[in-house]
Amino acid sequence: MQRYFVDSTQISSPDRITVRGDDVHHIKNVMRMKAGDRLICCDNRGTDYLAELVSVSEGEARCRILETTASRGEPRIQVTIAASLTKGDKWEWMLQKGTELGAASFLPFTSARTVVKLDGKKAGKKRERWQRIAKEAAEQSHRGQIPHVEGVTDWRSLLERFSAFDRVLLASEKGGRPLREALQESAEEHLMVVVGPEGGFTETEEREAVAAGAVTVHLGPRILRAETAPLALLSCIHYSYGEMGGEPL
Structure with missing residues (x-):
């Protein structure tokens, strides 16, 4: 069933939702929905609304709420991916897949x-595009919230x-603690994973990161691409916390 994110102001009463913006074009001209068709709206705060389309015009789609449930697509642990900019569309690919996997x-x-x-x-302009990519990926993967994409920052600001x-957790090609060992120590709820550019971090940067409180970890004997490493880290973290099915390790 098609899914759309709405602002809380678009929920006008206990049983009414009005969809506006680009999503109206998608409802009307791409999905060709008509009155009586059903869709899911999410308030970006973790609540899903099963709704029935009442009417659709050029500017808005009016819906009647049939059922309200808590979103099931949000993990308990909040993981922020801090990733260096990469060449081509690799960063956007990582953003899309990271959203599907549950990055906060x-x-x-x-x-x-x-x-x-x-x-x-x-x-x-890039940030606007990235936020759209995150929104579309969140809708596709049935997330309860759209991950926030921040503006580009420099190394010093990141350390702060x-x-x-x-x-x-900072991914290091030079060594560091085994990821499994680092994750078994405690059960944090707000994590950041930091992955460097194609050439990796300098020795000075790794020392600065550790001094600022980071733990360097390694991901095994294989060298992962800059866009692959964040996804591997995120997947391992969610698996260890029971977010990929099963019990926490």
């Missing part, structure tokens, strides 16, 4: 070996963010 938010950054550079205007998380 994304933080793009630049470090010493980051090749891609964005000026203020281009970075703003570490203290806001229960734990920060």
Whole structure:
């Protein structure tokens, strides 16, 4: 069943939802829905609404709420992916797949070996595009919330963010603790995973990250691409916390 995110202001009464914006075009012209068809609306706060389409015009789609349930697509643990900008569309691919896998938010950054550079205007347009990608991926994967995509930050500013998380895990090609061992120590609820650019982190950056509170971890003997490593980390974390089916390890 087709899924759409709505703002809380679009829920006008206990049994009415009005869909506006680009989603109206999708409902009317792409899905070709008619009165009586059913869809799911989500308030981006973890609540799903099974709704029936009452009417659709150029500007809005009016729906009647049939059932209200808690969203099932949100993991208990909140994982922020901090990933260095990568060449081509690799970062967008990671963003899409990371959203499907349950990441809570994304933080793009630049470090010493980051090749891609964005000026203020281009970075703003990129962020708008990235947020749209996250929204579409959240709808497709039946998420209860759209992950927030932050603006591009630099390495120093990223280090200052570490203290806001229960734990920060930094993927290192040079070594570090086994990921399984690091995850078994405690049950944090707010994690950040940090993955560098194609050339990896410098030794100075790794020392600075550890000094700021990060734990360096390694992901085995294989060298993963910059866009693959965040997804591997996220999947392992969710599996260890029982978010991929089964009980926590």
